[in-house]
Amino acid sequence: DQQVKQNSPSLSVQEGRISILNCDYTNSMFDYFLWYKKYPAEGPTFLISISSIKDKNEDGRFTVFLNKSAKHLSLHIVPSQPGDSAVYFCAARQPQGAQKLVFGQGTRLTINP
Amino acid sequence: DVKVTQSSRYLVKRTGEKVFLECVQDMDHENMFWYRQDPGLGLRLIYFSYDVKMKEKGDIPEGYSVSREKKERFSLILESASTNQTSMYLCASSLYGSSGANVLTFGAGSRLTVL
Numbered sequence: 001d002q003q004v005k006q007n008s009p010s011l012s013v014q015e016g017r018i019s020i021l022n023c024d025y026t027n028s029m030f031d032y033f034l035w036y037k038k039y040p041a042e043g044p045t046f047l048i049s050i051s052s053i054k055d056k057n058e059d060g061r062f063t064v065f066l067n068k069s070a071k072h073l074s075l076h077i078v079p080s081q082p083g084d085s086a087v088y089f090c091a092a093r094q095p096q097g098a099q100k101l102v103f104g105q106g107t108r109l110t111i112n113p
Numbered sequence: 114d115v116k117v118t119q120s121s122r123y124l125v126k127r128t129g130e131k132v133f134l135e136c137v138q139d140m141d142h143e144n145m146f147w148y149r150q151d152p153g154l155g156l157r158l159i160y161f162s163y164d165v166k167m168k169e170k171g172d173i174p175e176g177y178s179v180s181r182e183k184k185e186r187f188s189l190i191l192e193s194a195s196t197n198q199t200s201m202y203l204c205a206s207s208l209y210g211s212s213g214a215n216v217l218t219f220g221a222g223s224r225l226t227v228l
């Protein structure tokens with residue numbers, strides 16, 4: 001039972017354009033949503049998060065949008081840069097106990113010059 | 114700079130061997146986690162711990178056990194390695210009871226190949 005889904009395994013975007021990565025979830029009890037970025041042979045690094053009571057959070061070139069009614073969130077990267085090429089994981093936090101994160105399958109983003 | 118250190122970056126083991134993956138964090142975090150990453154499946158939680166000597170099963174605990182004797186150290190044990198345990202293993206830690214997003218800090222990963 002995949003509670004967090006990223007349905008696009010890969011995405012290719014031209015440098016300077018907008019990259020949009022999507023994520024869907026099923027559990028309405030999640031209280032935070034996070035995006036992580038992963039380069040090959042490295043651990044994931046935290047990128048941006050959003051509380052379930054918000055609908056938008058922005059940090060520089062990165063903006064996350066949350067649509068609770070649709071149980072959908074998206075990460076926008078504007079403008080896209082070659083260094084943004086990585087695998088992006090969407091994650092959702094369960095509020096109880098150790099507040100563990102449930103991750104999606106990941107989307108490989110490639111920025112073309 | 115805060116760190117999660119996984120002692121072995123690459124391991125090659127034979128089927129049936131006992132495997133230890135070690136993880137140490139220097140952030141005084143209460144929570145520690147072991148995930149495995151596989152293509153098309155994302156990160157899946159194996160085990161986690163929210164205190165010394167405490168452990169909880171994650172989503173895929175079969176074939177694994179863990180040990181947390183000290184706050185900073187969380188070990189993953191494969192009692193009898195099998196080929197389907199070939200994977201990238203990621204250790205992470207976080208603060209307990211965070212009022213914010215409770216961000217996980219990950220180690221660099223341990224790539225295990227079981228022959």
